[in-house]
Amino acid sequence: MQHVLNPHASRANGVPATFxxxxxxxxxxxxxxxxxxxxxxxxxxxxxxxxYLLKDYNPLHVCRIQSGCKCFAFVDLGxxxxxxxxxxxxxxKLFHRRKLFVNINKSLPKRTPSVAKWPQELSALxxxxxEEIAQTAACTQLTPKxxxxxxETEKLRAAFEVxxxxxxxxxxxxxxxxxxxxxxxxLIHSIQGEAGLLVTSTVPQTPFFWxxxxxxxxxxxxxxxxSTLAEAEEQQPFLDESAVQRGARGLAEHHLGDYGxxxxxxxxxxxxxxxxxxxxxxxxxxxxxxxxxLRSLDSDDFWTIPPLxxxxxxxxxxxxxxxxxxxxxxxKITGALNSEVHILKFEEFK
Numbered sequence: 602m603q604h605v606l607n608p609h610a611s612r613a614n615g616v617p618a619t620f621x622x623x624x625x626x627x628x629x630x631x632x633x634x635x636x637x638x639x640x641x642x643x644x645x646x647x648x649x650x651x652x653y654l655l656k657d658y659n660p661l662h663v664c665r666i667q668s669g670c671k672c673f674a675f676v677d678l679g680x681x682x683x684x685x686x687x688x689x690x691x692x693x694k695l696f697h698r699r700k701l702f703v704n705i706n707k708s709l710p711k712r713t714p715s716v717a718k719w720p721q722e723l724s725a726l727x728x729x730x731x732e733e734i735a736q737t738a739a740c741t742q743l744t745p746k747x748x749x750x751x752x753e754t755e756k757l758r759a760a761f762e763v764x765x766x767x768x769x770x771x772x773x774x775x776x777x778x779x780x781x782x783x784x785x786x787x788l789i790h791s792i793q794g795e796a797g798l799l800v801t802s803t804v805p806q807t808p809f810f811w812x813x814x815x816x817x818x819x820x821x822x823x824x825x826x827x828s829t830l831a832e833a834e835e836q837q838p839f840l841d842e843s844a845v846q847r848g849a850r851g852l853a854e855h856h857l858g859d860y861g862x863x864x865x866x867x868x869x870x871x872x873x874x875x876x877x878x879x880x881x882x883x884x885x886x887x888x889x890x891x892x893x894x895l896r897s898l899d900s901d902d903f904w905t906i907p908p909l910x911x912x913x914x915x916x917x918x919x920x921x922x923x924x925x926x927x928x929x930x931x932x933k934i935t936g937a938l939n940s941e942v943h944i945l946k947f948e949e950f951k
Contacts, residue, residue, distance in 0.1 A: 637684045639691075640673040640702035651676065654696060658683045666828045671902065673832070764804050766880060766887055767811075767912040769941055775868050775880060776908075778848050785907045790937040792945060798930045801910045802886045808915035809944075810925065811885025814934075822906045826883070827863075829903065834864045837896040845869060845877050845892045852898040853890055855881045857927070866898060883909040914938065916948040 639651065648663045651674050661677040678684050684705060692703040765771055776783055798812035813819055830852065837852055845851075849869040856862045867879040870887065877895060880887045885908075916935060932949040 634681050634705075635679055635684060636675045636677050637687050638673065638675055638702075638704050640704075641699050642672040642674060642701075643697045643699055644672050646672060646697065648674075655687060655691070657690075658687050664824075664828075666825060671829075675828075763941055763944070764807070764809055766885070767809060767941070767944060769943060772943065775882075779850055779866075779868055779882065780904050780907070781901055782905070786943070789911065789945070790942045793934050793936060795933045796931075796947075798913065798932075798947065800925050800928050800930060801884045803920040803925050805920055808919045810913055810915070810920060811910045812913050812930070813910050815929075819909065822909060826866075826906050826909070830864045830866070833898065833903065834896065837898060839893065840895045840897050842892050844897075845872055845895055847871055849895075850899050850904065851879070852896040852903075853879055853881070853888075853894060855884055855886070855888065866903065867895075869895075885910040885912065912941075912944045913947045914944055916946050918949065 637655075639654075642651070642665075646665070648665045651663050651665060652660050655676055655678065658678045661679050663674055663676045665672070665674045678687060688703050688705070691701055694701050694703075776786070792814070797815045799815055800810055800812045802811040804810065833852060840849065840851055847869055851867050851869065852864055853867045854862045855865045855867075865884060866882040868882060869877050869879055871878040872892065875892050876889050877892050878887060878889050879895075913934075930947070930949050932947055935946045935948055938944045938946060
């Protein structure tokens with residue numbers, strides 16, 4: 602299986618130079634007909650052992666995934682015929698005293714958006730030498746509200762109310778109920794320097810937005826998380842309606858406009874009759890969805906990876922509309938807001 606990262610791409614400050622969404626989409630793994638799913642693997646199994654297990658089928662690539670106490674893999678065998686043969690011969694076979702579950706690659710629900718609609722390359726992470734960013738994928742169109750001195754960022758913030766879902770009082774409650782380990786929170790306010798941000802949500806007519814700070818760690822977390830959620834979508838039961846209450850953790854389908862939809866971790870903010878207001882943890886977006894559409898995701902195994910997105914504020918501009926979503930911004934993180942230290946200030950390179 603191809604990797605998200607181009608190992609030969611140039612890097613600046615440890616940041617990958619290429620972010621390829623043609624292989625990994627927001628919803629999970631790109632489904633391939635020539636891949637076989639191998640489940641119920643021992644936790645200490647290596648990729649080499651998995652390749653040896655399927656040596657009779659001349660495997661091309663293996664992607665081993667571990668989430669909590671679960672371990673599984675997707676193996677590219679090169680043809681659908683070999684996939685069918687491997688399933689016939691290996692499904693139910695004992696391996697390290699565990700009964701294997703071998704099946705076709707069903708890692709993505711059939712509603713997965715076409716990856717052809719995503720940018721072929723999101724190249725906002727080039728060297729800091731000032732190489733130009735590809736205009737088709739890197740820059741979002743922002744409409745300045747007024748000329749603002751960089752030293753007066755706090756005055757700009759004061760002119761806009763911090764959105765409720767970005768306020769510390771709200772996020773602390775959400776994070777405490779969702780995640781057991783919050784040690785990573787202490788590091789957020791200290792992040793500074795050049796960065797590429799993948800915008801996941803904006804608040805129009807304000808400078809506030811949610812984005813993924815693209816690093817190698819983010820790539821690894823995306824790979825693990827979305828693969829696990831794609832598998833969980835088929836296996837996790839729907840929540841009993843009585844369990845859909847404020848504070849419940851769940852799995853729901855998040856709509857991405859023209860890009861289709863993706864399964865994501867969510868937290869129930871409120872419930873009104875047969876509708877639930879949820880916050881999608883890894884996109885920084887809230888939505889109102891039918892109660893019966895929520896799947897259970899209460900195991901802590903699904904909540905070990907910190908949220909992929911976090912709140913930011915533009916230093917000099919505002920977002921005129923939602924047009925900046927799913928784009929890359931390149932610039933530098935200049936610090937945190939004095940009043941909300943978890944919101945990082947971001948100055949876009951022009």
